[in-house]
Amino acid sequence: MPEQILLEQVVDKVRPLIGSGKVANYIPALGSVDPNKIAIAVTTADGQTIGAGDYLEPFSIQSISKVFSLTLALSLYTEDEIWSRVGKEPSGQSFNSLVQVELERGIPRNPFINAGALVIADLIQARQSAPKHRMLEEVRKLSGNSHICFDKNVANSEFKFSARNASIAYLMKSFGNFDGNVDTVLKNYFHYCSLKMNCADLSKAMFYLANRGKTLQNEQLVTPVQTRQLNALLATSGLYDGAGEFAYRVGMPGKSGVGGGIIAVIPGDMSICVWSPELDQNGNSLAGTRMLEHLSQALGRSIF
Ligand code: DON
DSSP: OOOHHHHHHHHHHHHTTTTTTTTTOOSSGGTSSHHHHHHHEEEETTTEEEESTTSOOOOEOOHHHHHHHHHHHHHOHHHHHTTTTOOOOOOOOOOOOOOOHTTTTOOOOOOOSHHHHHHHHHHHHHHHHSSSHHHHHHHHHTOOOOOOOHHHHHHHHHHHTTTHHHHHHHHHHHHTTSSOOHHHHHHHHHHHEEEEEEEHHOOOOHHHHTTTBBTTOOOOSSOHHHHHHHHHEEEHTTTGHOOOOOOOHHOSSSEOTSSEEEEEEEETEEEEEOOOOOOOOSSSSHHHHHHHHHHHHHHOOOOO
C-alpha cells in the first residue's frame, strides 16, 4: 500500500515536467486552467483515501466521464443491446476522429472514443429521464461529495464549438446508429464531460473498478464479471492512441480526459487519480502518465 510520503515523492519527481506538454484549448473554457497544478490521490482496499499536491482542487473530468456513462448504460441495457451499437476494439485513431465512423458504417470502435461515448449517451437518453441530473447524483453518491457540480461554462463552451462532435453524431445517424435528437444528446454528453471533481473524489468514485464492482458505500454497482470487462476495455482503449504506450509504461487499466486527469486501477488493491493539465500528443496528461509510471514502479505493480 502506498504511503503519503510516496505520493509526495511522486509529485515532486514529476513537477519538473510541467512546461513540456500543452493544455487543451480546443475547448476555449479549458484553455485558461493553471498548467502548474499537479496532484495524485489513491483509494486503497481498506477504503482509505490519501493524496498529495492539489488533490482537493476540482478540475474538468472530460472523457473520464465516459467510464461513468458506460457503467450506467450497463444497468439500463443488456450486453447485446450495447455491443450491437458500439465495438470493443482499440481505435488506433485520435479520440475525435470521423474517418473510422464513415469506414465502419456508423459503429464506433469502442465506448471511450467520442463517437462511442455519444452512442452511449444516446442510449442513456432513450431510457432515462433527467439524465444530466441522474449522472450528477450518481457521481456525488459514488464519491461521497455532495458539492460536485457541472461547470456550465465548460459545457456551454463545448456546445458552442461542437461542430466535430455534432458531425460524428449526424454521421452515425445517417447509418441508423443514433436515435435521439443530436443537440439534446450532445448537451447531455457535454454536461457529463464538464463535471468538476478533484483527485480524491475520482479515486473514491472509481473504487468499484478495484473492488469487484462494489462501491465505497458497499453497493454492488456492477457485477464482478462486468467489472473485469470494464477494466479490460479500459486497458485496451482507455488511453486512445496511447493505450499501448500506457500499458507498457504503467500497466494498469486507465482512462484519461483532456482536462489532464487520468484514473487508473489496480484490481483488488486500489483506484488512483492523477491530474496535471498539460497533455501529450495523444491528448493524455503528460505528467499524469509519468506519475502513474513512478507509482507502479515504486509499488512493483502492473496487471501484466
Ligand atoms: O468531446 C470532447 O472532445 C471532450 N468533451 C472530451 C474529450 C476528451 O477528454 C478526450 N480525452 N482525452
